Protein backbone atom coordinates (compact mmCIF):
# COMPACT_ATOMS: atom_id res chain seq x y z
CA UNK A 1 0.00 0.00 0.00
CA UNK A 2 1.28 3.46 -0.86
CA UNK A 3 1.09 6.00 1.90
CA UNK A 4 0.02 9.37 0.49
CA UNK A 5 2.07 12.45 1.29
CA UNK A 6 -0.91 13.92 3.12
CA UNK A 7 -1.13 10.94 5.46
CA UNK A 8 2.64 11.08 5.93
CA UNK A 9 2.43 14.75 6.80
CA UNK A 10 0.12 14.06 9.74
CA UNK A 11 1.05 10.61 10.97
CA UNK A 12 4.44 10.03 9.35
CA UNK A 13 6.15 9.67 12.71
CA UNK A 14 4.01 6.66 13.69
CA UNK A 15 4.87 3.05 12.77
CA UNK A 16 4.21 2.03 9.17
CA UNK A 17 1.46 -0.32 10.28
CA UNK A 18 -0.46 2.62 11.76
CA UNK A 19 0.13 4.77 8.68
CA UNK A 20 -1.33 1.97 6.57
CA UNK A 21 -4.41 1.77 8.77
CA UNK A 22 -4.92 5.52 8.40
CA UNK A 23 -4.41 5.30 4.64
CA UNK A 24 -7.06 2.56 4.52
CA UNK A 25 -9.50 4.79 6.42
CA UNK A 26 -8.86 7.57 3.91
CA UNK A 27 -9.13 5.30 0.87
CA UNK A 28 -12.39 3.76 2.09
CA UNK A 29 -13.82 7.19 3.07
CA UNK A 30 -14.19 5.97 6.64
CA UNK A 31 -12.03 8.53 8.42
CA UNK A 32 -14.96 10.74 9.38
CA UNK A 33 -17.01 7.89 10.84
CA UNK A 34 -13.99 6.52 12.65
CA UNK A 35 -13.42 9.90 14.36
CA UNK A 36 -17.07 10.56 15.18
CA UNK A 37 -17.31 7.19 16.85
CA UNK A 38 -14.45 8.12 19.14
CA UNK A 39 -15.45 11.74 19.55
CA UNK A 40 -19.23 11.87 19.24
CA UNK A 41 -19.76 15.26 20.84
CA UNK A 42 -18.55 18.70 19.92
CA UNK A 43 -17.36 20.87 22.83
CA UNK A 44 -19.15 24.10 23.80
CA UNK A 45 -16.16 26.37 24.33
CA UNK A 46 -17.26 28.77 21.62
CA UNK A 47 -15.52 32.02 22.43
CA UNK A 48 -12.38 33.48 23.97
CA UNK A 49 -14.07 34.06 27.31
CA UNK A 50 -15.06 30.42 27.65
CA UNK A 51 -11.66 29.36 26.39
CA UNK A 52 -9.93 31.39 29.08
CA UNK A 53 -12.03 29.78 31.83
CA UNK A 54 -11.42 26.35 30.39
CA UNK A 55 -7.65 26.86 30.18
CA UNK A 56 -7.38 28.47 33.62
CA UNK A 57 -9.20 25.60 35.25
CA UNK A 58 -6.67 23.10 33.90
CA UNK A 59 -3.74 25.43 34.60
CA UNK A 60 -4.80 26.08 38.19
CA UNK A 61 -5.31 22.42 38.80
CA UNK A 62 -2.06 21.06 37.40
CA UNK A 63 0.30 23.95 36.86
CA UNK A 64 -0.46 26.48 39.53
CA UNK A 65 3.13 27.68 39.75
CA UNK A 66 3.68 28.16 36.05
CA UNK A 67 4.07 31.65 34.66
CA UNK A 68 0.91 33.64 34.17
CA UNK A 69 -0.74 33.85 30.78
CA UNK A 70 -1.33 37.32 29.46
CA UNK A 71 -3.66 36.27 26.70
CA UNK A 72 -5.76 33.20 25.98
CA UNK A 73 -7.53 33.30 22.65
CA UNK A 74 -8.67 31.47 19.57
CA UNK A 75 -6.50 32.61 16.71
CA UNK A 76 -7.48 32.21 13.07
CA UNK A 77 -3.98 33.03 11.90
CA UNK A 78 -2.39 29.87 13.18
CA UNK A 79 -1.59 27.71 10.22
CA UNK A 80 -2.18 24.54 12.05
CA UNK A 81 -2.97 22.65 8.86
CA UNK A 82 0.50 23.15 7.48
CA UNK A 83 2.13 23.06 10.82
CA UNK A 84 0.37 20.01 12.27
CA UNK A 85 0.75 20.35 16.02
CA UNK A 86 3.46 22.93 16.00
CA UNK A 87 1.27 25.48 17.68
CA UNK A 88 3.35 27.68 19.79
CA UNK A 89 2.60 29.47 22.96
CA UNK A 90 5.80 31.29 23.26
CA UNK A 91 5.55 34.57 21.42
CA UNK A 92 8.75 36.50 21.29
CA UNK A 93 8.49 40.19 20.81
CA UNK A 94 11.07 42.84 20.46
CA UNK A 95 10.31 45.49 23.00
CA UNK A 96 12.57 48.46 23.53
CA UNK A 97 15.43 46.78 21.75
CA UNK A 98 15.24 43.76 24.01
CA UNK A 99 13.85 40.43 23.06
CA UNK A 100 11.09 39.80 25.49
CA UNK A 101 9.11 36.64 25.75
CA UNK A 102 5.46 36.83 26.46
CA UNK A 103 3.27 33.96 27.48
CA UNK A 104 0.22 33.74 25.38
CA UNK A 105 -1.91 30.73 24.75
CA UNK A 106 -3.40 30.71 21.30
CA UNK A 107 -5.57 27.94 19.99
CA UNK A 108 -6.19 27.66 16.28
CA UNK A 109 -9.82 28.38 15.38
CA UNK A 110 -9.96 24.99 13.65
CA UNK A 111 -10.37 23.57 17.15
CA UNK A 112 -13.60 25.49 17.69
CA UNK A 113 -15.36 22.68 15.88
CA UNK A 114 -13.53 19.84 17.54
CA UNK A 115 -14.39 17.54 20.41
CA UNK A 116 -13.71 18.30 24.05
CA UNK A 117 -10.91 15.73 24.06
CA UNK A 118 -9.19 17.37 21.09
CA UNK A 119 -9.47 20.85 22.54
CA UNK A 120 -8.17 19.60 25.86
CA UNK A 121 -5.23 17.91 24.13
CA UNK A 122 -4.24 21.16 22.42
CA UNK A 123 -4.60 23.15 25.64
CA UNK A 124 -2.61 20.58 27.62
CA UNK A 125 0.09 20.65 24.92
CA UNK A 126 0.32 24.42 25.05
CA UNK A 127 0.29 24.55 28.85
CA UNK A 128 3.10 22.01 29.00
CA UNK A 129 5.16 24.39 26.87
CA UNK A 130 5.08 26.90 29.72
CA UNK A 131 7.50 24.58 31.46
CA UNK A 132 9.18 22.72 28.63
CA UNK A 133 9.83 24.41 25.31
CA UNK A 134 11.03 21.31 23.52
CA UNK A 135 9.02 18.22 22.71
CA UNK A 136 11.16 16.07 24.96
CA UNK A 137 10.39 13.33 27.47
CA UNK A 138 9.74 15.77 30.30
CA UNK A 139 7.31 17.62 28.05
CA UNK A 140 5.28 14.50 27.24
CA UNK A 141 5.35 13.35 30.86
CA UNK A 142 3.71 16.61 31.78
CA UNK A 143 1.10 16.21 29.04
CA UNK A 144 0.23 12.70 30.22
CA UNK A 145 0.07 13.90 33.81
CA UNK A 146 -2.61 16.41 32.82
CA UNK A 147 -4.34 14.05 30.42
CA UNK A 148 -3.68 10.30 30.81
CA UNK A 149 -4.86 9.45 27.28
CA UNK A 150 -2.88 12.34 25.77
CA UNK A 151 -1.01 10.23 23.21
CA UNK A 152 -4.13 8.55 21.88
CA UNK A 153 -5.96 11.87 21.59
CA UNK A 154 -2.98 13.55 19.93
CA UNK A 155 -3.08 10.80 17.33
CA UNK A 156 -6.82 11.31 16.79
CA UNK A 157 -6.34 15.08 16.66
CA UNK A 158 -3.84 14.56 13.84
CA UNK A 159 -6.53 12.54 12.08
CA UNK A 160 -8.97 15.39 12.64
CA UNK A 161 -6.54 17.79 10.94
CA UNK A 162 -6.16 15.30 8.12
CA UNK A 163 -9.95 15.22 7.78
CA UNK A 164 -10.07 19.03 7.55
CA UNK A 165 -7.34 18.91 4.95
CA UNK A 166 -9.68 16.76 2.88
CA UNK A 167 -12.34 19.48 3.16
CA UNK A 168 -14.52 17.53 5.52
CA UNK A 169 -15.70 18.55 8.94
CA UNK A 170 -16.26 16.40 11.97
CA UNK A 171 -19.66 17.74 13.03
CA UNK A 172 -22.67 19.05 11.15
CA UNK A 173 -22.69 22.67 12.18
Ligand SMILES: [Zn+2]
Pocket residue numbers: 085086087088125129135
Ligand atom coordinates in the same frame (compact mmCIF):
# COMPACT_ATOMS: atom_id res chain seq x y z
ZN1 LIG B 1 4.52 21.96 20.80
